[in-house]
Amino acid sequence: MLEEILDGANAEARFVLGIDGLSRSGKSTMVSEIEEWLKGKGVTHQIFHIDDHIVERKARYDTGHEEWFEYYSLQWDRKRLREEFFMKLKEGCMDVRLPFYDGELDTVTERQVQLSDKGIIIVEGVFLQREEWRDAFDGILFLDCSRERRLLRESEETQLKLEKFRNRYWKAEEYYLDTVQPMKRADWVIPT
Template sequence: MEDYILTLLNEIPPVEKGKRVVLGIDGLSRSGKTTFVKKVEQHFQEKDIPLCILHIDDYIVERNHRYNTGREQWYEYYHLQWDTEWLTDHLFKKLKSSEGLHLLTYDDSSDTRKSQVVSLPETCLIIIEGVFLQRKAWRSFYDYMIYLDCPREKRFNRESETTQMNIEKFRTRYWKAEDYYLETEFPKKQADMVFQY
């Protein structure tokens, strides 16, 4: 992984004074995104470059908007889990210009969203991490995109034993949505860099 990070450091646009660079870390569930982001964070901190890290899963909607809606489960997961239009207007469009983002952060324990302000330094690297980041609605907002490519079997084996017991949910909800994303958005082809692990 260290080699990957060094390669990345040489590839992404430099974070110049007074500018923000938006880096996307895309990948399907359990592909290693969080671990990868921590490594990237460590390297940029050593270079004294201000960072702002956003996890797209922090901005999902309440359960009643994404479960039992009458649509197929994969559709609910891909199209309804996030309010794509709202995030386009309140997050993505403001990354380069706003001093702060006014976002709605999801709390799993209460199934509610709470207002949160994320401050953005004038000079910084903004890292957005999550699944389905290369939707057409969001693609143009990144300066550089990394896609972590990991086989489904390997990713599934990283789930807890309890989670693995409900394989039908993966078949009808998660994997169908992943297939849709791969077949319609071509994330491996669209990304600036693909890492396999």
């Protein structure tokens, strides 16, 4: 698959690859493996994790909306990320100003990030194929993993919080699967 992506990418241009999948589907592990492969091939690359760009807790918890909606719709400033990151990736901009979330302090800090004008830029995260972001990618890989298997990848303590999974995560994931149909829209689907 990586050879196919590299064949489709122009060595003199930027190729934006999305690694999409539901929580605990193996996205971060896949990105680490891809990064090692790219390093071995000497391919210029950059990696962005969408969860590095979430908003403060007050904007995504206890907002008066249903928990699944908070997770799906309020976790990120979707409009800002579209305008200041995803569209700039597509337009070939060389630098972007991004919000970076600090989970320990529950704060967001702005940082200027230089982008490569060639090679592969990988964006990893959940819900990447939503309408606001989908058109920024040159290709999307979706990792397909059953809910049961994904739950087993959580810590034992986290696995006990089934109500949170039911109300927040699983409903949002079902909404995404039903409305966006990411497995149909992805360029590549890999079972994990």
